[in-house]
Amino acid sequence: MLQLTLVELYKIITKPRSYIGFLAVTVVILLIQFALYLQGDNYINFVFQNLQQTFVMQGNILNGNQICFIILQTLIMQMPLMVALVTGDLISGEAATGTIRLLTTRPFSRIQILLSKYFAGTIYTVCLVAWLGLLALGLSRLIFGDGDIIVIKSESLIILRSTDVLWRFMFAFLIAIVSLVVISSFSMMLSCFTDNSIGPIIISMSVIIVFTIIGTIEVPIFDYIKPFLFTTHMIIWRNLFDNPLDKKQIMESLSVLVFHIAAFLGISLYHFNNKDIQS
């Protein structure tokens, strides 16, 4: 099983499309950092212009922690698309190229084959988030230094001390991993149902976009649906930057995400295990 997972990881590593996500994350983060390095003061003045009329703001406001927070808000909803690009291809890509026939005639059960792909996809997701963390937090702190974070909510202003943010970021990245594993499970489930390589990727992306739009639009009828959409719970990482923490809400959202992972994986295992390989 370990060997099979390593083989799957090797396949992901050697596939050029696996690097699109890393490249996109790198480019976006470097662009944001470059822009803020040059014109960060303008950005801070624009964002905090109302506050500056009421408060005297002193110190290193444009610090690494603040920039990481800005990057996460910008990038974290685009990450699922990058994950789906790889995980949506894991089964259907093999079916499209025909290698699924050779893969499923090896001495491993279908469940082992699917789980090895799932683990490899999860490791890829973890690596992508780790890369995001390294660049968004590590590099930003290296360039812009340490400092407090100012979080502007609709009805409140939260200032988090620099000594109080690192653990929040770590948990935010962990929640990001869980959220992205929901996406990888979802796209892999779609991947089990088709022999077309592109279909599951496009459907995954479309579902994420539609769910996100539904989650954003403030129409009462959607309020009934929102709690059941995984995208609603994927943004729960933001709650980690509340003070005090709403632990109950975070745990509830995490539970919903884990339930989605289990459901998608269960459906995938059942279908793939009983599927006739016709390609």
Next chain:
Amino acid sequence: MENVIELNDLVKIYDKHVAVNHLNLTVPKGEILGLLGPNGAGKSTTIRMMLSLIKPNSGSIKIFGKSLFEKRNEILQNIGCIIEKPDFYLYLSARKNLELFAKMSKINPTKKMLDEVIELVGLKGRDTDKVKTYSHGMKQRLGIAQALIHNPDLIILDEPTTGLDPQGIIDLRNLILQLKNEKNKTVVLSSHILSEIELIADSMAIINKGEVAVQGKVNELLSTEDLLVFIEPINIAQLQATLANSQWRKNEVSVDKTQISLRLSKEEIPALINYLTENKVELFAIQYRKKLEDYFLKLTHS
């Protein structure tokens, strides 16, 4: 003789279409079985069921004396296969593909093992090239290499000669015979090239409409058949008239501008030659053919 494969009462139905209909088949150890049948006869479905790619609706599959449904992994560990067309990870080299497939077969391939199998299929010197640069024939050779890399006892080859050049076909034929004769491997070979089956198979099974129409030793099956005798006379009209007044009239199969063909047993040929000589029919040639192709067509068209 010990059977390596035993298929009993196998049924596969897609919606309302019966692809395999109560099929029974046995393959003795150390034999080369040629699997024949027209398109859509159920050959590929049968092969896919043997490899657990497709689940039958009913029936049993025993390989190496064990149920495929109960000991799937153990059985597949000892099977090498090519199914329809050779597909690989195109972005990897041939050597890396072989290495991955060996690992997926639970073995850690040494450089020597890889070198040997690469040389065996004639890909030495191109093994580090990416598979996307390979021709179809080269991919087919690589397909054979991946089927052999884990040294299986049973080799299932579905249309392995597709895309191979004449030399490649001869090489493959020799390789299959070598595997059987020197390593006592059992081979199931499905092919549309009937002459290939005729040349290398010990036994054959013809599948038609999802059933085994006939199974047996190639020589025994063909010997029960009448021969196709071709008579090429100097004067076709004279031959036609002579035969029309004879007992051979009922044996006529076809008449064309230059020759008449008859279906006869071998023992009847001398009497036919005597009859034609007595009636002064001059001939350019008389020859007979005992071809699997004829047997196949007769069986599948009936």
